[in-house]
Amino acid sequence: MSRIYMDYNATTPADPRVVEAMLPYFTEKFGNPSSPHSVAHEPRAAIERAREQVASCLGSQPSEVVFTSGGSESDNAAIKGVAFAHLPERGHIITSAIEHHAVLSTCEYLEKEFGFSVTYLPVNADGLVDARDVRRAVRGDTCLISVMHVNNEVGTIQPLKEIADIAREHDITFHTDAVQSVGKLPVNVNALGVDLLSLSAHKLYGPKGVGALYVRAGTRMHPIAHGGSHERGMRAGTENVAGIVGLAKAVELAVDEMDRETARLSALRDRLQNTLLREISDVVLNGHRENRIPVMANVSFLFVEGESIVLSLDMEGIAVSTGSACTTDATGPSHVLAAMGVEPNVAQGSVRFGLGRYTVESDVDRVLALMPKIVERLRMISPLRNRA
Ligand SMILES: *Cc1c(COP(=O)(O)O)cnc(C)c1O
DSSP: OOOOOOTTOOOOEEEHHHHHGGGTTTTTTTOOOOSEEEEEEEHHHOOOOOOOHHHHHHSSOGGEEEEESSHHHHHHHHHHHHHHHTTTTTTTTEOOOOOOOOHHHHHHHHHHHHHHHHEEEEEOTTTTTOHHHHHHHOOOOEEEEEOSSSSSSBBBOOOOOHHHHHHHHTTTTEEEOTTTTBBTBOOOHHHHHHHHHEEEEGGGSSSOOOOEEEEEOOOOOOBOOSSOOOOGGGBOSSOOOHHHHHHHHHHHEEEEETHHHHHHHHHHHHHHHHHHHHHHHSSSEOSSSSSBBBBEEEEEESSOOOOHHHHHHHHTEOOBBBOGGGSSSOSOOOOHHHTOOOOHHHTTTTTEEOOOOOOOOOHHHHHHHHHHHHHHHHHOOOHHHHHH
């Protein structure tokens, strides 16, 4: 039995073309990019090429790309970086209730330890932030707005441009966590109107532990890692050369192949989702039906625990997840579904199917063949059914 991976929103395997691009930088081209001798040349040039590649995919200047250890670090660097630059006046931050914990926990930390005030914007039943709520939340001392591009649990795409216009009008720095959108949707920092943008390689067929933060020239912020003058003083530490090369290759491949992959995967996703909704009773789709990335479906099966479905599929060699991988240890319903007003009994039956580069038609067939039986069996033994 071959394993089927359908959890691409948690992480992706590195594309072999990415690994191949990275390999020389572990061995022959191992030099420290900051060294004064010629062993530094190749790695230093590779980082600058990578910076140009990432910048060209984002529509930014190369000098506006800072390499980091991943999405979480980029989110921390963006939010703490802006907040610490506004420490004297202890400003106000606007974010949303459905952000990744890398954003939410950072905002909570600034609130508790540094006295910032934070507004956590609500979302509607589809998981959308309303730009009018952003406008209403703006205060004279608002220093940062941070709203994610695409939610990692339900895939809903936020109206970034509308929010950006409000931020610009009030001269407020605007950050977006684009970890789930880069490589899946066109992402251009000027079209979106963002000042800061986080991305991560392992969500787009690159290696784990490397990412980038786009920082618009002139953004008022502090670095959060001090030391050497790497990354124009924005992030001290000897660069993860192989990782950076892999990130750039991964971004480039994803952008090159986006149109084809979007067409292929959205057809597979729609068939998976529509068949589940049609053939199994008491099934609900979570997230916006149209305004959503084409590669995932978050579906609730009433009267069962999503967790039980995940375990049942795992025994069949199929990997899916319940919402966010980062919260599978935490008990209680997803903060995203809760913010969307999804009833707890619906939220607890939620399963996220994430499709990606190596998903094939037969994977979807296999899941569709198994799901009705699994749900039926779980419902027979479920105490939730009787209570309903
Ligand atoms: C995965 C993810 C992150 C964290 O990225 P890492 O590189 O794993 O630290 C942040 N935000 C979103 C939306 C994500 O999906």
